[in-house]
Amino acid sequence: MASQLAIHRLNKFLSEKEDLDEVAAAKIDKLIAELQTPGDHFDPVQTIVNGFMDFKIHKFDKYPCLFDKLALGQSPKFLVFACSDSRVSPSIILNFKPGEAFMVRNIANLVPTFSQLRYSGTGAIIEYAVTQLKVENILVIGHSKCGGIQRLMEHPEDGSVPFDFIDDWVKIAQDAKDKVKAEGGGHEACAREAVNVSLENLLTYPYVHKEVSERKIALRGGYYDFVNGVFELWEKHESHISPPMIIPPPQLKM
Amino acid sequence: MAILPPTSSSLSKDSSYSFSLHIQSSTIFGSKLKSGEFQQTRFRLFSNSNSYPGLTIKASRESLGLTQELKSNKLERVVETEDGSDLFEDMKHRFLSFKKHKYLENLEHYQNLAKGQAPKFLVIGCADSRVCPSTILGFQPGEAFMVRNIANLVPPFESGPSETNAALEFSVNSLEVKNILVVGHSCCGGIRALMSMNDEIDKSSFIQSWVVNGKDARLWTKAAASKLSFDQQCKHCEKESVNRSLLNLLTYPWIEEKVKKGILSVHGGYYDFVDCTFEKWTLDYKEDNLKEKNGRISVKSHILWS
Numbered sequence: 369m370a371s372q373l374a375i376h377r378l379n380k381f382l383s384e385k386e387d388l389d390e391v392a393a394a395k396i397d398k399l400i401a402e403l404q405t406p407g408d409h410f411d412p413v414q415t416i417v418n419g420f421m422d423f424k425i426h427k428f429d430k431y432p433c434l435f436d437k438l439a440l441g442q443s444p445k446f447l448v449f450a451c452s453d454s455r456v457s458p459s460i461i462l463n464f465k466p467g468e469a470f471m472v473r474n475i476a477n478l479v480p481t482f483s484q485l486r487y488s489g490t491g492a493i494i495e496y497a498v499t500q501l502k503v504e505n506i507l508v509i510g511h512s513k514c515g516g517i518q519r520l521m522e523h524p525e526d527g528s529v530p531f532d533f534i535d536d537w538v539k540i541a542q543d544a545k546d547k548v549k550a551e552g553g554g555h556e557a558c559a560r561e562a563v564n565v566s567l568e569n570l571l572t573y574p575y576v577h578k579e580v581s582e583r584k585i586a587l588r589g590g591y592y593d594f595v596n597g598v599f600e601l602w603e604k605h606e607s608h609i610s611p612p613m614i615i616p617p618p619q620l621k622m
Numbered sequence: 623m624a625i626l627p628p629t630s631s632s633l634s635k636d637s638s639y640s641f642s643l644h645i646q647s648s649t650i651f652g653s654k655l656k657s658g659e660f661q662q663t664r665f666r667l668f669s670n671s672n673s674y675p676g677l678t679i680k681a682s683r684e685s686l687g688l689t690q691e692l693k694s695n696k697l698e699r700v701v702e703t704e705d706g707s708d709l710f711e712d713m714k715h716r717f718l719s720f721k722k723h724k725y726l727e728n729l730e731h732y733q734n735l736a737k738g739q740a741p742k743f744l745v746i747g748c749a750d751s752r753v754c755p756s757t758i759l760g761f762q763p764g765e766a767f768m769v770r771n772i773a774n775l776v777p778p779f780e781s782g783p784s785e786t787n788a789a790l791e792f793s794v795n796s797l798e799v800k801n802i803l804v805v806g807h808s809c810c811g812g813i814r815a816l817m818s819m820n821d822e823i824d825k826s827s828f829i830q831s832w833v834v835n836g837k838d839a840r841l842w843t844k845a846a847a848s849k850l851s852f853d854q855q856c857k858h859c860e861k862e863s864v865n866r867s868l869l870n871l872l873t874y875p876w877i878e879e880k881v882k883k884g885i886l887s888v889h890g891g892y893y894d895f896v897d898c899t900f901e902k903w904t905l906d907y908k909e910d911n912l913k914e915k916n917g918r919i920s921v922k923s924h925i926l927w928s
Contacts, residue, residue, distance in 0.1 A: 410742060412742065412743065412800070412801045412803075412887065412889070413902065413904075413923065413925075415742075415743075415765075416759055416803070416891070416900075416902055417925075417927065418760065419758070419759035419760030419761065420758060420759055420760070420900045420927055421927065422760050423757060423758050423759065423760055424898055424927075427757070428895075428898045429898070435895065435898070438752050438895065439808075439809065439895055439896045441809075442750060442751045442752055444751035445709070446751075452767050452768050452769055452789045452792075452793070453739060453767065454739045454741035454761075454763065454764050454765055454766050454767045454768065455735050455736075455739055455763045455764055456763075457754070457756040457761070457763065457768065459754045459756040459757050460720065460724070460756055460762070460763060461717060461720050462713055462716050462717060462720070463716040463719065463720060464751075464754070465757075466751065466752045466753075466754070466757060466758075466895075467751050467752055468751055469751050469754075470749050470750065470751045471749050471751065471754060471770050472749050472770055472771065473768045473769055473770040473789075474769065474771075474785045474786075474788070474789060475785075475788045475789050475792055484825065484826070484828075484831075486782075486783075486784075487784065487785060488828050488831035488832040489771050489772065489775075489777075489784055489785045489786060489832050490785055491828030491831070491832070492771075492772045492812075492828040492829045492831070492832035492833070493749055493771065493772055494828070495827070495828040495829050496749075496772060496811065496812075496829055497749075500811070505709065512736070513736065513738075515792060515796065516792070531788075531791055531792075531795075532783070532787075532791055533783045533784070533787045533788040533790075533791045534788045534791050534792055536783040536788070537783060537785065537788035538788075588710075594725075594732060594735065594736050595736045597721050597725050597726070597732070599717040601710060601713065601714075613710070613714065615714050615717050615718060616718060616721070
């Protein structure tokens with residue numbers, strides 16, 4: 369508790385003292401980090417406390433205009449589908465700030481085809497984002513080393529026991545698996561192709577199709593390669609897919 | 623691949639927020655830390671009483687302004703579908719900034735993460751753009767497996783395969799997370815839709831077909847909070863639906879088994895972005911919780927930070 373209070377007071381001091389010199393600020397940052405180090409014992413509650421207080425002091429309290437406005441309502445420009453994987457939060461890798469992106473996280477960032485009989489969770493998100501929030505962009509982001517894609521590619525050929533729910537879910541990208549296997553590709557090719565399958569599936573939702581054909585919504589695919597620190601971005605048009613923008617470009621060393 | 627020329631962007635190169643809004647010099651309220659009280663708290667779900675021990679009930683200061691935001695935005699929609707250069711130049715700069723300031727500065731950590739993830743949390747949050755758990759609770763890469771859906775709902779086991787339970791299965795059985803945290807929030811459009819709908823679902827509405835997973839929370843709220851305003855009822859329902867989701871988690875046999883053995887903890891949370899407070903509580907698992915599924919949920923370690 370004492371260290372918690374100390375962390376809070378040090379953070380407050382840092383945020384209030386704008387003229388603090390860099391050396392002093394760095395020393396205080398280091399002290400805060402040491403106080404926050406959990407040691408050998410992981411405390412989930414302490415993790416949440418630290419996280420929320422950090423957000424409150426450094427963001428919420430610092431930008432009252434923004435957060436007052438957001439309290440009244442949201443008008444995000446993006447609907448983002450990203451994987452549940454702990455390593456690929458779009459808020460971190462693409463720095464989406466509060467209010468910018470309505471965000472879905474599910475296994476392998478999949479979008480099932482329109483069906484009134486199942487997957488109402490996804491349907492509800494698309495319905496709300498497109499018809500109520502009127503987003504202008506839908507972005508589906510795949511990533512490297514995806515466990516869901518791995519399962520899709522390896523089962524049932526590996527003879528493993530089926531899961532209750534996972535196998536049914538990842539079958540959404542079956543077309544991606546079939547295409548990639550026919551071409552002799554591997555998991556990473558399947559992860560990229562699954563993004564395209566999801567983008568195609570988005571067009572089976574009548575309101576999405578309408579908005580896209582009226583050029584009110586843009587559909588884009590992304591691929592985050594966290595092995596090499598590269599992000600690819602491309603656009604799905606009705607008749608074709610644009611070549612990907614590679615960030616950073618291959619010739620630029622970072 | 624041609625390198626696109628840089629365009630003027632208000633995004634700064636570092637990862638701090640930069641806005642062109644006028645920033646007030648005073649904060650809304652002092653950052654008081656009000657925590658550290660651990661108490662056994664028992665909630666009666668079908669109580670007629672309007673008092674809730676351990677919870678500070680605050681009605682939201684402003685009415686939901688969802689519709690007024692939408693009306694003004696209708697006039698301003700400009701979509702760059704030809705090449706999307708403005709919006710996607712922004713995205714390019716953001717990724718490069720992430721790479722420079724986070725990825726490369728912690729390269730060894732990211733290289734380890736690339737080999738595999740071992741998150742300690744499964745977090746189930748709402749898709750609402752204002753409540754990303756990475757932002758409000760500071761989860762760093764590798765820390766939390768995340769599910770985001772409308773109104774952070776967990777359907778029960780018997781509802782069959784869904785997006786949410788595929789993620790439950792993977793995180794609990796494959797990744798073996800030690801904690802599940804369900805986070806609700808203020809001004810939730812999904813909960814509002816749940817509270818506004820008729821008893822009979824309009825089957826052509828996906829939203830209704832999904833939020834009906836929270837119907838028990840709605841029933842309880844209508845019974846227990848009928849004297850309150852609609853906005854206040856929605857707030858109660860937002861919190862109650864978190865508790866219902868915690869109970870629904872226990873309908874999954876492989877979750878209940880781990881909770882029983884003490885190797886998996888189940889927590890509820892509520893983020894109020896009007897007042898900037900966060901409440902957190904932990905499910906106090908007792909064998910008889912299942913017998914009284916329509917009755918009580920026993921919690922412990924209930925904390926409010928404000």
